Amino acid sequence: MALIALLLVFAISMGWHKYLSLDVLTQQSAHLRLLVETKPWLVIGCYVAIYILATTIALPGAIWITIAGGFLFGPMLGPFLGPIVATALASTSATIGATMLFFATRSALGDGLRAQAGGFIDRLEKGFQENAFGYLLTLRLLPVAPFFGINLAAGFLGIQLRTFILATAIGILPGCYVYASLGNGIEHLLEQGQKPDLKIIYSPEILIPLLGLATLALLPSIWRFVQSRLKPS
Known part of the structure; x- marks a missing residue:
């Protein structure tokens, strides 16, 4: 964790995060x-290596790397295959970077802070482990x-590695595709005098299907809650 923190401070002090922007991408x-x-x-x-490093150290502006992927590979591979x-590449890289931060958190913070936190963390972990995949997904x-916040919390709560990787790899696919597609159309937007809307994922046509998928992921927990309420006291 100390090494990751030092890398983050070094990267910001060198101004690397400033390269993750629309201006640099277009220039x-x-x-x-x-x-x-x-x-x-x-x-x-280089794209994969930069993405893994940015995700591992939680470098601000990493979303522009996903957008850059669509921008770079769209014209080469076409409007359909390019974003895919x-x-x-983005989801694989982000999952690897997230897993590295997850490992660092679990090894550095797990036992000491969990012992100090006491029963509250034990109860939180127990509830999370009942449907860890669904909650994380x-x-x-x-x-x-925040993406990095989820990585830290998952490591702190001791989620199984397989669960963490699977839920992360699946869960970030829709968002990655949205922003890769956005990157694929950046030039068209700029020609019209517009800028890409980074809040596009909050639009109803995207957010509502995501809410539906999230509800499916939480169905086991919802069912257990309903059953507990229906049991006679």
Whole structure:
């Protein structure tokens, strides 16, 4: 955790987070597109490495890396395949980075802070473990909590690694696809004098299906709650 914190401080002090912006993406668009055409595998490797690092250290503005994926790979692979490939790269990279932060949190903070927190954490962990996959999947699907915050909380509560990876990989797919598709259409938006709306995921046509998926993920917990209420006292 100390190393991750130092890397974050170093990255911010060097101004790396300032490169994760619309202005830099558009200013460097010609150069980046040329790299994609001439050295596609190098670009993919750098893209994945940067995404993993940004996710691991919780670098602000990492959402622009997802958008950049659609921007870079859309023209090369087409409007249909481009966002799909960008989504796959982004979700895989984000899951790896999240898992690294999850490991660091669990190893560094788990035992000491949990012992000090006492019964409250024990009760919280017990309730979460009843449907850890459903709860975590819901938090990944809905834009209600910071991505890095969920990683920290999951490590603190001792969620199983398999559950964490599976819920994360599945849960972030819709959001990754939305922002990769947004990146794929950035040039069209700029030509019309518009800027990409980063709050697009809160629009009803996207948020309502996500709420439906989240409800399905929580059905086991909802059913247990209903059964507990129906039991005679």
